[in-house]
Amino acid sequence: MLDKPDVPRTGFFALPDHGVITLEGRDALAFAQAQCMSDVAALADHGWQWSGWLTPKGRVIALFAVLRLGAESAWLLVPDGDTESLAARLRGLVFRSKVKVEARPDLFVAGAFAAPAAARDATLSGDANGGVELDLGDGTLPRCLRVSNVAVEPDPAAQARWHAFDLAHGWLRLPPSQTEQWTPQQLSLDRLKAYSVKKGCYPGQEIVARTHFLGKAKRGLVLFGAPLAPAAGSEVLADGKALGTVACSGDAAGTGLPAAALALAVLPLERDDSATLEADGQSLAVLPLHDGLSR
Template structure:
């Protein structure tokens, strides 16, 4: 039985705030390889991966699912960042590349709790109606992300959208609000769990910091998941019994369950934790979202 009575098998619902950026043209995949933190060149056509765009200092500006449809068509399914602002920022790096960047207003992103009909693992699914599927299933949670024409958009369901965000956090997918953009390295966000970045692919913004941290073994912090009795905001301090431990990077709530992903030292003494003055119970992250 699903843990949310609204989560009927097959029910499709809107994912508010999620938007699609398209890179199209002869140099689409080449541009994505040069700008984003995962290895687009090694990704086969018709497959997708987690990725992101970093500052020169190796901090995550935006995280997204990158779909390589072909050498000339790359899509970014963007859950949190300001897609319009990101497109304008990326355009400054196009130079002489044969490439068009835009937010696809004619396409919307939806969710469904249940296994995809055509997608599997990193393989993208599609049908004759123009619906594209991604398999976001993880441990104990089958999920399908759908990209569909706006004319076929599903209705909003606040409860289901909240449950979706909670599932993201349970699997260690940070849902970064604007206040946390540019704050954290991929290692601090434990994006190795999602195979979300590459240390071998060559140059991209922030690559030197990411690679140095990896090869010198200097990653000292990572994600920890906490449940609290009431919602907490990203940016809130996590405190131990005698000192500050770290900071909440992302949070989600459905009114009954309240979760927070915090960046904390990888090596720390066991003990109680508090967030915003309330006890916080650490719970294990789920696996299965790596692609």
């Protein structure tokens, strides 16, 4: 369970590492369904889900949440990455579809360690005109994310706590060096229901489905505590021998976990847990991944 007293409960703070891409038009939802790894067609109006975009080889280009604002409107809430570049790549796939893909620097993302006024679980509140709110709590600690045209002040300490909460729950915050490196299974994104193996075609779908149905997933996500955050891309060593790779890391502030820093690494599912582990010169201690962010 995450530590409560050390986390501010009221007041929004800026999440400048988050951005929004909007898909608008008659074919907006069909376009999202064809490109995203989650089942966008299953969303009702004002529903949202974790998702991502893959290469044809099934590697994660970007992770995001898909928000359905209406029959002709979907938003991609991107926690990391260059939304302008991502939107440009998506526009290259529009062809004759009736959809407008835009990065929206005029929409600001803010967070608060407080319960949303109306949003609950996978149902958002608000609309495209007045702004929307999402429930990003885990059932124990409340979190509210807001997207609107109103900018708020930054709070680096609160932003670091937000980042740490994501890592502790297995929602990866991939830096550029780790994009197009991992399959959804290797990142254990089934925990968050972030991809589908049953819906129709999307980039990388064949690889994802084959891995799932043939039981070929050999690696998965592990949460570690460390004295200092090891760099993304660092090798995880077990008794001095290469075992896996750090996908992302950050401060553990406000989590109540017995570590100063956190790291999410991709390791073999079958391994010797008695080995001494380290990465980037830091000793690693395995920690349990928290549940509660699945939507």
